[in-house]
Amino acid sequence: MSASNTVKAITPAVAVGAMGLITFGTLSATMMQALDTTIANVALPHMQGSLSASQEQVAWVLTSYIVASAIATTPTGYLANRYGVKRIFLIAIAGFTLASMLCGIATSLTEIILYRLLQGVFGAALVPLSQTTLLDSYPPEKQGAAMAVWGVGVMIGPILGPALGGWLTEYYSWRWVFYINLPIGIATFMALKTALPDAKPRGSAPMDFTGFLFLSIAIASLQLMLDRGQSLDWFQSSEIMIECGLVIAALYLFVSHTLTTDKPFISPNLFKDRNLVGGLILIAMLGIVLFSTFALLPPFLQRLQGYPVVTAGLVMAPRGIGTMIAMLISGQILHRVDARLPILFGMILLAYALFWMSNFSLDIGTQEIVISGVVQGLGLGFIFVPLSALTFSTLAPEYRGEGTSLFSLLRNVGSSVGIALAFAYQDYGTKMAHSVLAENITPFNPALIEYVNSSNGLNAVNALAGVELELQRQSAVIGMLGDFHYMAIGVVCAMPLLLILRPRKSVADAGDIVVVD
Numbered sequence: 001m002s003a004s005n006t007v008k009a010i011t012p013a014v015a016v017g018a019m020g021l022i023t024f025g026t027l028s029a030t031m032m033q034a035l036d037t038t039i040a041n042v043a044l045p046h047m048q049g050s051l052s053a054s055q056e057q058v059a060w061v062l063t064s065y066i067v068a069s070a071i072a073t074t075p076t077g078y079l080a081n082r083y084g085v086k087r088i089f090l091i092a093i094a095g096f097t098l099a100s101m102l103c104g105i106a107t108s109l110t111e112i113i114l115y116r117l118l119q120g121v122f123g124a125a126l127v128p129l130s131q132t133t134l135l136d137s138y139p140p141e142k143q144g145a146a147m148a149v150w151g152v153g154v155m156i157g158p159i160l161g162p163a164l165g166g167w168l169t170e171y172y173s174w175r176w177v178f179y180i181n182l183p184i185g186i187a188t189f190m191a192l193k194t195a196l197p198d199a200k201p202r203g204s205a206p207m208d209f210t211g212f213l214f215l216s217i218a219i220a221s222l223q224l225m226l227d228r229g230q231s232l233d234w235f236q237s238s239e240i241m242i243e244c245g246l247v248i249a250a251l252y253l254f255v256s257h258t259l260t261t262d263k264p265f266i267s268p269n270l271f272k273d274r275n276l277v278g279g280l281i282l283i284a285m286l287g288i289v290l291f292s293t294f295a296l297l298p299p300f301l302q303r304l305q306g307y308p309v310v311t312a313g314l315v316m317a318p319r320g321i322g323t324m325i326a327m328l329i330s331g332q333i334l335h336r337v338d339a340r341l342p343i344l345f346g347m348i349l350l351a352y353a354l355f356w357m358s359n360f361s362l363d364i365g366t367q368e369i370v371i372s373g374v375v376q377g378l379g380l381g382f383i384f385v386p387l388s389a390l391t392f393s394t395l396a397p398e399y400r401g402e403g404t405s406l407f408s409l410l411r412n413v414g415s416s417v418g419i420a421l422a423f424a425y426q427d428y429g430t431k432m433a434h435s436v437l438a439e440n441i442t443p444f445n446p447a448l449i450e451y452v453n454s455s456n457g458l459n460a461v462n463a464l465a466g467v468e469l470e471l472q473r474q475s476a477v478i479g480m481l482g483d484f485h486y487m488a489i490g491v492v493c494a495m496p497l498l499l500i501l502r503p504r505k506s507v508a509d510a511g512d513i514v515v516v517d
Contacts, residue, residue: 021195022137026130027153028188029093032181033126034157038294039165043174050174051109064113066416067223068120071216073409076125077401078207080132086196089129090189095122097185104178127154128404133196135392135400141335147388148331156320158291162298163313170310211257211265218250226420266402276403278500279391280410285494286383287414289350289487292422296480304362304473315366319373326381338503339386346382347495349375354488358481362473390501422483429479437471
């Protein structure tokens with residue numbers, strides 16, 4: 001069938017009350033998974049002491065979840081088509097909730113790493129299946145509003161994670177960052193079991209285990225390389241060299257196999273859809289910017305400005321308010337305007353906020369941090385909802401499972417790449433800034449001589465130590481500002497990619513969906 005042929009969107013008949021339960025269930029499932037990408041970060045030092053683990057060992061609590069989630073995301077579309085969205089969705093929710101409880105009661109490092117692997121495997125399906133469920137349940141003219149609801153969970157979860165995790169760890173225990181999922185998971189399971197229709201599986205070709213194996217090796221190796229590269233000094237480490245080689249080899253074998261087999265794991269037909277391709281590129285870029293900012297700001301606030309962990313989370317939280325406001329607005333106007341316009345507006349706001357943040361200093365006030373965060377949140381919200389709707393607006397329903405899985409995968413890979421690049425450049429920028437600033441710390445600097453002479457004995461030594469400490473603080477800030485500057489430039493350079501996307505009205509009627517052939 002050619003791309004010009006269309007079929008009506010498959011939208012199951014759902015009662016109004018059931019629609020409310022479906023919306024609640026998909027939103028809570030999305031938020032629950034998104035929350036767990038960041039909520040455990042602030043609890044790591046407490047886990048380290050409780051489990052008698054080193055810093056490198058306890059870092060596997062995060063790495064195991066990220067790697068398992070990345071690998072398990074790819075077969076979600078196949079499983080949903082093969083066994084039905086509702087069945088796989090409920091299994092994923094139940095498994096994720098059970099794994100969360102097991103993480104909370106873990107008594108050793110080995111146990112919690114194993115249970116985090118299970119949590120990542122089951123949690124991987126929650127975000128793409130939530131998106132698929134909303135797209136299937138809402139008629140085309142209301143899919144923008146549906147994506148706004150879904151986007152709230154995806155974007156707000158990581159924002160609330162550090163604040164909620166810090167509060168639970170501070171006043172209760174690190175175990176509560178996992179126990180918090182139990183009531184949410186049970187309520188989500190009951191809502192979707194009650195309201196979600198028992199739609200028939202769409203059918204699927206036999207599983208391409210060879211392609212899945214190659215792609216899994218590539219994703220796992222990439223995630224490990226990015227997650228451990230900074231601590232192992234990147235390509236000075238033989239482990240990183242091996243992982244890089246595995247990424248290149250596995251990707252080559254995956255692409256070669258996909259192009260030569262009759263029934264590949266990921267159908268090449270997906271990439272004939274311009275909107276899907278453009279959406280995948282842009283969501284990867286959004287993942288780089290979103291999660292890099294989340295990774296850089298907490299150390300800046302806590303280590304360099306002395307904010308308590310709970311206060312640092314609260315200072316970052318208003319960013320989520322901006323995101324929520326923008327999502328609600330963009331969801332309401334999406335069916336009235338070209339969806340690329342709010343995306344462009346959001347990218348302009350995002351670039352402006354990042355350029356603003358690239359001029360931060362240690363003297364920055366809380367108000368300016370909060371306002372710049374709100375502007376950034378507005379930009380992210382105006383991008384995410386229209387991009388999510390437009391990416392799948394021309395994709396046939398039978399490809400949605402694979403498409404939403406790729407969408408989530410590219411967002412996660414983008415976030416991993418962004419965090420790795422951000423920390424690598426910050427480390428490089430910090431060292432360069434320190435070497436430049438240290439050039440002025442000489443016996444011939446009158447200001448330094450006067451400062452040291454004002455002290456005597458041991459105080460003079462302490463004075464020099466204080467100078468070095470301030471050099472390190474200023475250098476760290478300069479390194480971080482370079483990250484924000486280049487992220488802003490990256491957002492500006494990504495704006496022409498909007499030309500790849502095409503508005504739905506230029507392709508088909510609002511009630512139609514193009515079949516990709």
